[in-house]
Amino acid sequence: MMPHRWRPFKLSNDPACLETLTDIVGLSVAPPAHAVVLSIDDTSHSQARDRTQPGLPLKKGRGATHKHKDVQVWLARHPCWTFHVTPTSSAWLNAVEGFFAKLTRRRLKYGVFRSVRELQDAIRRFIDEHNTTKAKPFVWTADPDTIIAARKRGFQTLESIH
Numbered sequence: 001m002m003p004h005r006w007r008p009f010k011l012s013n014d015p016a017c018l019e020t021l022t023d024i025v026g027l028s029v030a031p032p033a034h035a036v037v038l039s040i041d042d043t044s045h046s047q048a049r050d051r052t053q054p055g056l057p058l059k060k061g062r063g064a065t066h067k068h069k070d071v072q073v074w075l076a077r078h079p080c081w082t083f084h085v086t087p088t089s090s091a092w093l094n095a096v097e098g099f100f101a102k103l104t105r106r107r108l109k110y111g112v113f114r115s116v117r118e119l120q121d122a123i124r125r126f127i128d129e130h131n132t133t134k135a136k137p138f139v140w141t142a143d144p145d146t147i148i149a150a151r152k153r154g155f156q157t158l159e160s161i162h
Contacts, residue, residue: 011154014087018148023084025144102130 014020031037064070066083075081107126113119 011151011158012087017087020084020087021148024086025147027084028140029144
């Protein structure tokens with residue numbers, strides 16, 4: 001056993017989790033014809049500026065995410081766009097989360113960037129290196145029903161403990 005490698009697993013208690021999970025997995029497995037599916041991390045918790053900067057980490061109300069009033073107004077004016085937002089504590093569903101985690105661990109975590117330009121250059125170098133050596137198309141291999149069943153088992157286990 002390697003306790004230093006243990007990571008907790010969270011279950012979302014979002015009431016719409018099952019519906020959203022089905023939507024997100026469905027978009028990955030069988031995207032609609034003539035649709036563009038983008039995976040976006042709206043609040044990366046990477047702290048990329050010099051640690052002396054005030055206001056870090058991101059505070060409540062500071063990011064213009066999918067819940068922001070301006071975003072909701074834009075979506076109302078552009079009905080051809082639909083957001084399928086990953087449920088709380090289900091970031092593992094979002095493929096781009098893994099990329100941001102890797103970027104944070106390998107390039108940003110211990111770096112000090114004194115300007116936006118330095119940060120942008122470091123990110124671009126990482127992307128170029130990643131695309132040259134590691135990038136490959138994402139292919140969803142898990143059965144959506146298996147994921148939903150695992151979520152149900154997780155809640156059953158939690159209920160049996162409490």
